[in-house]
Amino acid sequence: MAQPELEIIVVDDGAPFRIWSHGYPFRTVRWHFHPEFEIHLVTATSGRVFVGDYIGAFAPGNLVMTGPNLPHNWLSDVAPGVTIPERCIVLQFGAAFIEACSGLFPGLDLLGLIDQSQRGIEFSDAASRTVAPLMQAMLAADRLGHPAIFLQILEQLLRDKCRRLLASVGYETQPATYMTQPLNHVLDHIARNLSCNLCETELAVLSGYTPSAFSRAFHRQTGMTFTSYVNSLRINRACRLLTTSDRLVTDICFDVGFNNLSNFNRRFQAVTGTTPSTYRHRHRENDRALLRSEESARPGHLSIVGNRT
Structure with a gap:
């Protein structure tokens, strides 16, 4: 294969992750890589998926997680001139963030998920059916709602015992060569x-x-x-x-x-x-509002909303 192209991922507002969707054709539909992790959900079309040295088929509901610098691409079987408004939802986050999550929640086997993603992970149809509405909800939510939904997505990925690895054993990314x-x-x-x-x-x-x-x-x-x-x-x-x-x-x-x-x-x-x-x-106003909301939700917190007669 030709050398993959680098994609520079811009995360808005200093957030630890980026969730977005795109249609087909689109500029990122190419053989490419980036240093961030990615969870990729196909919502429309079918075709061929390339992850590392793996080549396979995909259809709506295809849910894959790729690790840093792992080349990937989804090529849809769409007639020339046809445009698809939304082909997939993409969730991207950096290594430092997911490793921090692993430290905060040692009971979760996030390190195992991180390690497996170096070869690309395809999740089961059952996991996809559970994760898809969460990714839709995260796409529609504001930044205050993102962290809670993100953790729910990780939980469902970790619970999937039928996930499979895509790239071959021993496959290694070569970012310096790319x-x-x-x-x-x-x-x-x-x-x-x-x-x-x-x-x-x-x-x-x-x-x-x-x-x-x-x-x-x-x-x-x-x-x-x-x-x-x-x-x-x-x-x-x-x-x-x-x-x-x-x-x-x-x-x-x-x-x-x-x-x-x-x-x-x-x-x-x-x-x-x-x-x-x-x-x-x-x-900063938004952050203060979030802090007040968290404080009011703590056990034992008394909120006086007014007097009634």
Whole structure:
């Protein structure tokens, strides 16, 4: 097989995971890999699934978990020109998060699930029927509802005794080799150097493409222009800094790679619909509301809602 393409996963608002859905055709429907874990539920179409060195068939309800840097792809048998509004739901999360969950809940065999996912895990139809409505609910829920549903999903995956491993015994991912693909190297360079000046022409040289060929290849792999892609990563990093630190907005602006505050504010508002300061304020209001809700739910907590006569 050709070298898989790197997918840079952007997690919104500094959350530990990302859940989203997409249709078919879509830019991520290709032979690709990423450092994050993924739980992938097919909701429509059938076709061929590729995970590591495994090739098999899939149909609606196909539920698979892949580990970090494990190449994968689902190719639907859809006639040319036909568009499917939703083909799958995708839940992605980092290694640090799932390992932290394992430490918090030692009674769960999450380490076993983590280890098995290095070869890709296909879950049973029964597990899929239980997990599918949970993933739909998580997709529709706000960020306050995500953690509880995520733990329910993990519980059902762990209970599935009929799950099977996909890639062959001894199969090993080779992320260093995958990175020899020209654009993979460029995407990694962008992610590591967001705070620096990033010039499309210079990165075209780095990739070995001509500027025009680089622009076409970049859009095919990411679904965005070079400028839009870089700005989206910078705004996402700014969101994380705004919600996880007390740093000044001006400092964050320059830290994420913008060279002036007015441009940063304009780009940020175009993406989030609000200014950086308002975004931080609303996020903290949300956190305070969650804290009050948790406190009121504790045993023995007395809530006085008013007097009755």
